[in-house]
Amino acid sequence: xxxxxxxxxxxxxxxxxxxxxxxxxxxxxxxxxxxxxxxxxxxxxxxxxxxxxxxxxxxxxxxxxxxxxxxxxxxxxxxxxxxxxxxxxxxxxxxxxxxxxxxxxxxxxxxxxxxxxxxxxxxxxxxxxxxxxxxxxxxxxxxxxxxxxxxxxxxxxxxxxxxxxxxxxxxxxxxxxxxxxxxxxxxxxxxxxxxxxxxxxxxxxxxxxxxxxxxxxxxxxxxxxxxxxxxxxxxxxxxxxxxxxxxxxxxxxxxxxxxxxxxxxxxxxxxxxxxxxxxxxxxxxxxxxxxxxxxxx
Numbered sequence: 193x194x195x196x197x198x199x200x201x202x203x204x205x206x207x208x209x210x211x212x213x214x215x216x217x218x219x220x221x222x223x224x225x226x227x228x229x230x231x232x233x234x235x236x237x238x239x240x241x242x243x244x245x246x247x248x249x250x251x252x253x254x255x256x257x258x259x260x261x262x263x264x265x266x267x268x269x270x271x272x273x274x275x276x277x278x279x280x281x282x283x284x285x286x287x288x289x290x291x292x293x294x295x296x297x298x299x300x301x302x303x304x305x306x307x308x309x310x311x312x313x314x315x316x317x318x319x320x321x322x323x324x325x326x327x328x329x330x331x332x333x334x335x336x337x338x339x340x341x342x343x344x345x346x347x348x349x350x351x352x353x354x355x356x357x358x359x360x361x362x363x364x365x366x367x368x369x370x371x372x373x374x375x376x377x378x379x380x381x382x383x384x385x386x387x388x389x390x391x392x393x394x395x396x397x398x399x400x401x402x403x404x405x406x407x408x409x410x411x412x413x414x415x416x417x418x419x420x421x422x423x424x425x426x427x428x429x430x431x432x433x434x435x436x437x438x439x440x441x442x443x444x445x446x447x448x449x450x451x452x453x454x455x456x457x458x459x460x461x462x463x464x465x466x467x468x469x470x471x472x473x474x475x476x477x478x479x480x481x482x483x484x485x486x487x488x489x
Contacts, residue, residue, distance in 0.1 A: 235268035312358025312376030315350035322435035
């Protein structure tokens, strides 16, 4: 197992909004469950692939149908926070191309347990990876295909791991840094503690798909990109596809990830099950603590 600590009493979850991520979601789910994540809530923003099928292979995944357009990331996060603010959990609000890395090696649970009570959130800094010269989607896993990063991220930013009870969800201005209720504060952790590995490009093919599927936070950004998709793709690649430093730390997880995904039946011959609807999926199990969260569009 990846997880080095499973301290009793500390429950850590993930909340994410996704669209057309079936190709990659199984790896992302398996990796984070291996870190000790207890539950993952995915807001499905109108996916047209077989996301639901892939998620059905995993216990402790709640898929919430969230077809809203316009500020849909904000409304999804607010929905989760309102339903979770009386639950004693910590939740990472990250995207499906972002992987939490336990650089200090203590385990997420132990890291959180050692914080002062007034610490309501941790701000995890981005480590941005480029395309590794992959024009088309390669076979295999993200963690083995993309190993070249920026020594200094061209966009300095963070994502938040927080206690929902500490967040003022009504004052929600940014998906990166949150507003806190009186008596709580946030702490920015270092790259040597809990960095967030951001595979924001993956392949050039993925960048095209990313631009054309829209933007979950800003309709204005979406409008500008869709006016000229080719120019938007070129702008993203010019800014981010020039990593200068190899980073192979994630490769040690690849053999175990492959083995676990193969045992689930979602990974074989270097391909994930995404798009292979002929593979029978088991019935999706629900977590009683999260019942009532699933919405039909």
